[in-house]
Amino acid sequence: MTDEYSLLEIVKLCNTVPDINALISAEKAYRFLLNDDTLVGVLSNTDIAPLEAECAKHMEPLFVFDHSLRTVVFGAFYDTQEKRSAALAEILSKLRAQNKWATLAKWCGETFPVFGDKSQPNEVAVWVERAASSNFGIRAYGVHINGITWSKSGELLMWVAKRSMSKSTWPGYLDQMAAGGIGNGLGILESAIKECEEEAKVPRDIAMKAKLVGTTGYFMRSELGLHPETPYVFDLELPLDFVPVPNDGEVEEFYLWEINKVISSIKKKLFKPNCALCIVDFLIRHGIVTAENEPNYIEIINNIHRPLPFPGPRRV
Amino acid sequence: MTDEYSLLEIVKLCNTVPDINALISAEKAYRFLLNDDTLVGVLSNTDIAPLEAECAKHMEPLFVFDHSLRTVVFGAFYDTQEKRSAALAEILSKLRAQNKWATLAKWCGETFPVFGDKSQPNEVAVWVERAASSNFGIRAYGVHINGITWSKSGELLMWVAKRSMSKSTWPGYLDQMAAGGIGNGLGILESAIKECEEEAKVPRDIAMKAKLVGTTGYFMRSELGLHPETPYVFDLELPLDFVPVPNDGEVEEFYLWEINKVISSIKKKLFKPNCALCIVDFLIRHGIVTAENEPNYIEIINNIHRPLPFPGPRRV
Numbered sequence: 001m002t003d004e005y006s007l008l009e010i011v012k013l014c015n016t017v018p019d020i021n022a023l024i025s026a027e028k029a030y031r032f033l034l035n036d037d038t039l040v041g042v043l044s045n046t047d048i049a050p051l052e053a054e055c056a057k058h059m060e061p062l063f064v065f066d067h068s069l070r071t072v073v074f075g076a077f078y079d080t081q082e083k084r085s086a087a088l089a090e091i092l093s094k095l096r097a098q099n100k101w102a103t104l105a106k107w108c109g110e111t112f113p114v115f116g117d118k119s120q121p122n123e124v125a126v127w128v129e130r131a132a133s134s135n136f137g138i139r140a141y142g143v144h145i146n147g148i149t150w151s152k153s154g155e156l157l158m159w160v161a162k163r164s165m166s167k168s169t170w171p172g173y174l175d176q177m178a179a180g181g182i183g184n185g186l187g188i189l190e191s192a193i194k195e196c197e198e199e200a201k202v203p204r205d206i207a208m209k210a211k212l213v214g215t216t217g218y219f220m221r222s223e224l225g226l227h228p229e230t231p232y233v234f235d236l237e238l239p240l241d242f243v244p245v246p247n248d249g250e251v252e253e254f255y256l257w258e259i260n261k262v263i264s265s266i267k268k269k270l271f272k273p274n275c276a277l278c279i280v281d282f283l284i285r286h287g288i289v290t291a292e293n294e295p296n297y298i299e300i301i302n303n304i305h306r307p308l309p310f311p312g313p314r315r316v
Numbered sequence: 317m318t319d320e321y322s323l324l325e326i327v328k329l330c331n332t333v334p335d336i337n338a339l340i341s342a343e344k345a346y347r348f349l350l351n352d353d354t355l356v357g358v359l360s361n362t363d364i365a366p367l368e369a370e371c372a373k374h375m376e377p378l379f380v381f382d383h384s385l386r387t388v389v390f391g392a393f394y395d396t397q398e399k400r401s402a403a404l405a406e407i408l409s410k411l412r413a414q415n416k417w418a419t420l421a422k423w424c425g426e427t428f429p430v431f432g433d434k435s436q437p438n439e440v441a442v443w444v445e446r447a448a449s450s451n452f453g454i455r456a457y458g459v460h461i462n463g464i465t466w467s468k469s470g471e472l473l474m475w476v477a478k479r480s481m482s483k484s485t486w487p488g489y490l491d492q493m494a495a496g497g498i499g500n501g502l503g504i505l506e507s508a509i510k511e512c513e514e515e516a517k518v519p520r521d522i523a524m525k526a527k528l529v530g531t532t533g534y535f536m537r538s539e540l541g542l543h544p545e546t547p548y549v550f551d552l553e554l555p556l557d558f559v560p561v562p563n564d565g566e567v568e569e570f571y572l573w574e575i576n577k578v579i580s581s582i583k584k585k586l587f588k589p590n591c592a593l594c595i596v597d598f599l600i601r602h603g604i605v606t607a608e609n610e611p612n613y614i615e616i617i618n619n620i621h622r623p624l625p626f627p628g629p630r631r632v
Contacts, residue, residue: 188607211603215617230614232607285601287527291504291548298546298628301531305621312614 005267007280007289008296011303013273014218017226020309024070032136033073034125038116040310042137042226043072050100054091062087074126079119084126085111092129103224106131106168110183114138116311123314130183134225139310140181142231143192144278145210147177147200149238149256156259156286158279159244161199161251163272170272174265177236177244177254178202179275188212192234199251200244202236210234216281217306218274228308233278259288277304321583323596323605324612327619329589330534333542336625340386348452349389350441354432356626358453358542359388366416370407378403390442395435400442401427408445419540422447422484426499430454432627439630446499450541455626456497458547459508460594461526463493463516465554465572472575472602474595475560477515477567479588486588490581493560493570494518495547495591504528508550515567516560518552526550532597533622534590544624549594575604593620 017023020042024031030048032041043051048065051072055061060077062084078084096104108130117125133140147159159177163170178195182188192210196202213235220227244254257265263283266276281304283289284297291297333339336358340347346364348357359367364381367388371377376393378400394400412420424446433441449456463475475493479486494511498504508526512518529551536543560570573581579599582592597620599605600613607613 212606212608213603214600215614217618235603284530287529287551290528292528295630298531299630301621302533302623305617305623307618307621307623314611314615 005269006296007267007294008300008303010266010269010271010273011218011277011280011300013269014220014229014277015303015306016221017219017228020219028070029137030065030070030072032138033071034117035074035076035079036117037073038311040114040116040125040136040138043135044137044225047101047135048072050095050098051091054094054100058087062091081117081120081124081126085128088126088128092132101132101135103131103135104129108183110181112138112140112181112183113185113313115313123311124185130181134222134227137226137228139228139230139308139312141188141313142179142181142229143188143195143234144176144179144216144231144275145192145196145234145236146279146282147202147236147238147244149240149242151240156288157256158259158262159200159238160255160257160262160265161244161246162253162255164246164250164252167250172252174271174275175251176275176278179231179278182232188232192232196236198248199246200254201247202238202242202244206238206242207236210236213285214281216278216304217308218277218303219306219308220274228310229274230308230312231274231278233281235282259283263288280304321585322612323583323610324616324619326582326585326587326589327534327593327596327616329585330536330545330593331619331622332537333535333544336535344386345453346381346386346388348454349387350433351390351392351395352433353389354627356430356432356441356454359451360453360541363417363451364388366411366414367407370410370416374403378407397433397436397440397442401444404442404444408448417448417451419447419451420445424499426497428454428456428497428499429501429629431629439627440501446497450538450543453542453544455544455546455624455628457504457629458495458497458545459504459511459550460492460495460532460547460591461508461512461550461552462595462598463512463518463552463554463560465556465558467556472604473572474575474578475516475554476571476573476578476581477560477562478569478571480562480566480568483566488568490587490591491567492591492594493552495594498548504548508548512552514564515562516570517563518554518558518560522554522558523552526552529601530597532594532620533624534593534619535622535624536590544626545590546624546628547590547594549597551598575599579604596620 028045030043064073110130111127112133113124161175165171178199180195182191193207196207344361346359380389426446427443428449429440430442477491481487494515496511498507509523512523
C-alpha cells in the first residue's frame with residue numbers, strides 16, 4: 001500500500017470549519033454569547049428548540065434566545081460562574097433524561113471551562129458537561145503526549161497506541177502514546193501526567209519529565225457537533241527500556257516505531273486526525289518535515305496553528 | 317532596571333496590523349491584486365499617485381488603477397513573471413531617480429517573490445525590488461537562526477548579536493546570531509548558511525547543521541510601510557568553543573548569554589521586535605516558557621503564528 005494522502009490533506013481533516021461566520025449563516029446556527037456579548041461558542045439550529053423549552057420551565061431562564069439575531073445569551077440573573085454552572089447542569093440532565101440531545105448519552109461527569117468573563121475567577125464564565133461541549137461549540141483544551149526514545153544506533157523512535165475497538169470515537173485508529181481532554185480545572189502538566197498513567201501506565205516520576213512545547217489549534221466538525229480545540233503538546237523522552245502498558249481499556253496495544261513508519265501510517269489515514277496533526281507538529285519542530293522535503297510546509301503550519309474565534313484562558 | 321514589558325506585549329509589537337480590511341478602509345489603502353484577483357499586497361494611498369503617473373507613460377501600463385474599488389491590478393498584457401518583473405523594475409528605478417518613494421533610497425538590487433500565480437513557475441507572479449516590498453505590502457520571507465550551546469555545567473546559552481549603530485533600522489538593538497531576508501530565489505537553508513557566514517563568520521560545515529524547526533508569522537507596520545512576514549526559524553547547536561565574529565559590519569559585537577539574561581533583555585525591549593518574537597518561539601518550543609509560568613501562553617502563541625492574508629509559496 002502506497003502513501004495516499006499528503007500531510008496537508010491530513011492536517012486539513014481537523015480544519016473542516018474554515019469560517020465560523022459562513023457556517024453560522026449557511027446553517028442558521030446560533031451564536032453563544034456571555035452577558036457582555038463575548039462570543040464563546042456556536043449552537044446548531046436543531047439543538048435550540050429542546051434547550052429553549054427546558055429553559056422556559058424556570059422562573060429565571062438561564063438563556064435568552066433571540067431568533068432574529070440567532071443568539072443564545074445568559075440571562076441577567078446568571079452573573080456568576082456558580083449560578084450559571086449549576087443551572088446549566090440541571091438543564092442538561094433534564095435534556096439527557098428526555099433523550100433530547102444524543103450527545104448526552106455519553107455523560108462524563110467531567111466539566112470543561114468556558115473562558116472570557118473577566119469578572120470571574122480565572123475568567124471562567126461557566127463549566128459545561130464535557131458531553132455537551134460540542135453542542136455549544138465551545139473551545140476545548142487537551143493534552144497530547146509524544147512518547148519518544150532513541151534506539152541504540154541513535155534512531156528516533158515513537159510510541160504509538162492502537163485505540164481499543166470498543167472506543168466510541170475512532171475505534172481501532174492509531175493515537176499518540178497518551179492524550180485526553182483537560183477537565184474539572186485540572187492543571188495542564190497534571191492532566192498530562194494523569195493521561196500517561198491512565199492510558200499507558202507511565203510512572204509519575206517519568207511522566208513528570210514531559211516537556212510542554214507549545215499548543216496546536218484547529219476547528220473541526222464531527223457528527224457530534226463543533227470542536228474548536230487547543231491541545232497542549234508535550235514531548236516525553238522515555239528510557240529505551242521503558243514499555244507503556246495498556247491500563248484503562250482505551251488502548252489495545254502499543255507499538256514502538258521508527259519515525260518513518262509513523263509518517264507513512266499518518267499518510268494512510270491510520271491515525272485519529274487530531275493526533276496526526278499533533279505528530280506533524282512534532283515532525284516540524286524536530287526538523288524532520290522541512291520546507292525542502294514538504295511542498296506545503298507553510299500551509300501545513302497554518303493548519304496546525306489555527307487561531308480560534310473564542311477567548312482562551314489567561315491564567316492568573 | 318526591572319522587567320518592564322510582558323512577553324505578550326513584546327510579540328504584539330510585531331502584530332500592529334490586526335485586521336487588513338479595517339486598515340484598508342480606515343486609510344483608503346489600495347488592494348494589490350494579480351490578474352485573477354488574488355490579493356497579494358496593500359499599497360498606501362499616498363504611494364498611488366506617483367506610481368500611476370509613471371505607469372501612464374507606457375503604451376501598455378503595468379497596472380490598472382480602479383479608484384472607486386481602490387485596487388491596483390496587473391494589466392492583461394503582463395501575463396508572465398518575466399514581463400511583470402522587468403516592467404516593475406523599470407518603473408521603480410524611475411520612481412527612485414525622481415525621489416518619489418522614500419524607501420527606494422535604500423535600493424538593494426535584491427528581489428522578493430510574490431507568490432500566487434498558478435500559471436507561473438513556482439507560482440511566482442512577479443519579483444519585486446526588496447526596498448519596495450513594504451510599499452506593496454507584499455508577504456516577505458526570511459531566516460532567523462538561534463545560535464545555542466551548552467555550558468560545561470549543562471546550562472543553555474544563546475549567542476546574541478548587537479546590531480551596528482550604523483544600521484538604518486534598529487541600530488544598537490539586540491538581534492539573533494544571524495537573520496536576514498530570503499531574496500533572489502535563494503533556497504531556505506542556503507539563505508540561513510549565507511546569513512551565518514556573512515553576519516557571524518560561521519563556517520559552512522557548521523552552519524549547514526542548522527535545523528529548520530518551523531516558521532513564525534506576523535503582520536507589522538513601520539514608518540516604511542507594511543510588513544506581513546514569514547520567517548523560517550532555525551536552531552543551530554554550536555560547539556562550546558565556537559565564537560561568532562562580526563563580518564560584514566552589520567553586527568557590532570556578539571554576546572554568549574544564559575537564557576534568563578536573554579529573556580530579561582527581551583522584556584526590556586532591547587531586542588529588535590521580530591528577533592524577540594522568534595526567540596519567544598524558541599523559548600516555547602524548548603519548554604522554557606510554559607503555560608505554568610506564563611499567564612498569556614496561548615495568546616503569545618497566536619501572535620507568533622499569525623495567519624497572513626496573502627498566498628505563500630508552494631514549492632514544487
